[in-house]
Amino acid sequence: MTVVTMLQPLRQPVAAPAAPSPADLASRLAERLGELPLRRRTVRARQALFHCGQPTGTLFLVHAGFFKTTVVSADGREKITGFRLRGDLLGMESIGLPSHACDAVALDTGEVWELPLEQLQRHLPECLPEIASLLAGEIRRDWRWMLDTSSLNAEQRVAAFLLDLGERLQALGFSRHDLRLRMTRADLGSFLSLQLETVTRALSRLAASGLIEVDGREIRLQDPAALMRRVALAA
Amino acid sequence: MTVVTMLQPLRQPVAAPAAPSPADLASRLAERLGELPLRRRTVRARQALFHCGQPTGTLFLVHAGFFKTTVVSADGREKITGFRLRGDLLGMESIGLPSHACDAVALDTGEVWELPLEQLQRHLPECLPEIASLLAGEIRRDWRWMLDTSSLNAEQRVAAFLLDLGERLQALGFSRHDLRLRMTRADLGSFLSLQLETVTRALSRLAASGLIEVDGREIRLQDPAALMRRVALAA
DNA sequence: CGATGCTTTGAAAATTGTCAAACTAAGTGG
DNA sequence: CCACTTAGTTTGACAATTTTCAAAGCATCG
Known part of the structure; x- marks a missing residue:
């Protein structure tokens, strides 16, 4: 019985969690955590939220501000891969890696809410399909820009x-x-x-x-x- | 106690499932399913495995052959977003959508193994972090090509x-x-x-x-x- | 063996990149 | 508060790369 309850959320197909919102994730996690507050972090303009190579393990929900993410090649070529605003998640692209694969820099004074992956999994396991959806959405966005920049x-x-x-x-x-x-x-x-x-x-x-x-x-x-x-x- | 057991697999951080292999996913699912066999599908050269707009719900593990995935804009511009070979997954980018966002076409006679998302979630729930890792990996690959094509x-x-x-x-x-x-x-x-x-x-x-x-x-x-x-x- | 699809090459056109300079805005220190 | 430095923007002229158009050559497959 308990098992069924635990599995319940996983039953709903990954394919249809109807427009998942990162902000939703945060509020639901906060709710589950109860009194334990979500850690927030303020970032000044031009400051990096995280750098390539730094340890991963936390997603950042942009609560205010404007961020850019950049990748760099071994030989120093660099490119901005996207701009994130309120409601967007930062750090997703490095899931599965021990260290970040990009830089996230604030273009403005910004505030982010930290969503530790470990906490998300432990306290909100039913969110995993949503994270998958968000990741897939990012892929589709990237493909769209790849198409646009090439045509x-x-x-x-x-x-x-x-x-x-x-x-x-x-x-x-x-x-x-x-x-x-x-x-x-x-x-x-x-x-x-x-x-x-x-x-x-x-x-x-x-x-x-x-x-x-x-x-x-x-x-x-x-x-x-x-x-x-x-x-x-x-x- | 049961609950703990069920959650166990989810405890391992999303951030470190050490090089998840899609093929692994398939074999583990096959194992869990027991006698129930994994459905396989053969695709002839130039034939589409799936088309944009068709219903989603299944990941395809490329077992043999060579596939391309393409996106099209509303006004008809088109672009190949990647080539997949044995061991790669097809269909990931459409997770969270009711219908596919790209076409997958065989360039060669190919065989794919069908991995229904619903079965993966029900019989192999601990694979969700792996799927997230694979999706994140695709994002990083895309970013890398975006960088390369622009520089x-x-x-x-x-x-x-x-x-x-x-x-x-x-x-x-x-x-x-x-x-x-x-x-x-x-x-x-x-x-x-x-x-x-x-x-x-x-x-x-x-x-x-x-x-x-x-x-x-x-x-x-x-x-x-x-x-x-x-x-x-x-x- | 012809038809079709794919590849290669050339020449000219078009778009974008490069270099240079001037201009503006913003912020700093006297 | 002003002068000055710095970062960012705009524009022009020219160069370079890529695209476009055209044609010919090569394969493959009924």
């Missing part, structure tokens, strides 16, 4: 990025069309596989076309529909 | 691909230096974000430099050390 030109990539960021910000309750970028042009270029000058030029051309308005890192999407059309017409 | 030129990308394939084939007991490509130049280009003509030219130049020998899809790595050096010197 879209500079202008389209930048447009796609702005639309994507707008959607993510909207999901957090911010404006979908008035964006404040937290990263430099070089960061954007790194993520989109472009040089920073090319990013600048793409932004200038989009602005010249009246699709967006650029004021430094403040970007207004003037004509989101036209932006989307420009991305879709892959040519 | 290496055509020749270097092709060289990196050949070296990578050689290593994977060696791990399967084949020669590390005598490769038989199972994909077309167009497939290679899709994966490496290059046009097929560029792939051909890169191969020709590497051959002209004496680093490899090209005979259609038969490739011999003549000077692997020099190949590696060429990839490392990112410029």
